[in-house]
Ligand SMILES: Nc1nc2c(ncn2[C@@H]2O[C@H](COP(=O)(O)OP(=O)(O)OP(=O)(O)O)[C@@H](O)[C@H]2O)c(=O)[nH]1
């Protein structure tokens with residue numbers, strides 16, 4: 001269960017963003033996770049509240065966007081979505097493909113609340 | 121700060137104190153970020169790689185399920201090399217010092233990382249251990265990851281190459297079940313082939329097909345730590361990789377595993393050319 005470690009790393013990134021933007025609290029966090037990143041979205045969601053407890057993101061909602069594994073075929077050029085354990089061209093079946101998506105483990109967006117009265 | 125090498129790494133920054141809620145509704149804004157979640161790990165991994173490259177040491181990360189024969193492979197490799205290449209080992213283990221002791225019994229320095237309840241090594245754990253490894257004059261640093269087919273694959277440690285082991289008793293379908301790990305390999309070893317006569321349902325053909333289906337495009341060697349042709353092929357692979365690392369060091373270049381966890385590619389950390 002490395003998802004807790006991943007959530008802790010996520011919280012550190014979010015805290016940095018919050019600090020830089022003088023956030024009072026974090027409202028929501030959007031991340032993108034692909035099947036080839038090796039993390040399970042559901043396990044991330046379970047681990048998240050533990051990692052967020054006591055931080056500026058404590059009450060933030062976590063939105064996990066998942067993306068499919070996508071490959072581009074070197075022989076027929078087709079771009080297809082495939083299963084992580086069937087990384088072959090979905091069109092012609094050739095295994096000479098380049099993975100163009102599905103490895104993502106990215107922090108995309110942080111929604112923060114700042115002091116309305118704060119003068120910048 | 122890194123106490124030994126003076127680099128700017130160290131325990132994670134202390135948490136910022138929470139702003140007291142003011143009760144007044146604030147202004148909500150959205151910040152677009154797009155950064156690797158494991159970016160900090162990737163940064164430390166790149167730093168580890170610089171340590172290795174500084175001494176021209178080839179760093180190899182061994183990954184497999186528990187008991188696939190990682191330590192046995194290292195023991196047999198050290199004996200077969202007979203000091204021809206200088207080797208050290210970093211051992212990752214949940215709780216014990218057993219594997220490090222087995223390596224030391226072969227006359228090679230070994231540093232044990234007890235990961236506690238962490239099911240994988242990360243770059244910071246390796247960084248802490250690296251300063252206890254005599255890197256000068258070393259040819260290969262093996263990092264034996266925690267026996268686990270899932271978690272280790274997500275964390276770059278600063279290694280140059282990933283080697284995965286699939287032992288015959290585990291079954292030939294393991295790549296299909298754990299695609300992320302097996303895809304990440306630069307070299308795939310099928311181990312314990314001396315057991316093939318007893319485990320007749322294991323098909324090397326199916327194992328190879330399963331590897332190919334998860335997008336593994338590297339070299340594959342079938343061997344037993346008891347020796348033989350496959351074992352010689354493994355030693356030859358090591359020789360080639362050591363030579364390649366020496367050549368890169370001479371040119372001021374570095375290398376990363378073929379397949380990288382997301383962050384490392386995004387980051388393109390480090391300032392030396394990568395090939
Ligand atoms: N028959 C046979 N047994 C082997 C071989 N390699 C390892 N073993 C046995 O498999 C068992 C586990 O080997 P280890 O080397 O401890 O495996 P490991 O991957 O290091 O295990 P963890 O560190 O606990 O994940 C031991 O009893 C070894 O003797 C082999 O090539 N053939």
Ligand SMILES: [Mg+2]
Nearest residue numbers: 190191219264
């Ligand atoms: Mg071991």
Ligand SMILES: [Zn+2]
Nearest residue numbers: 073076089092
């Ligand atoms: Zn095709």
Ligand SMILES: [Zn+2]
Nearest residue numbers: 122125127247
């Ligand atoms: Zn350092």
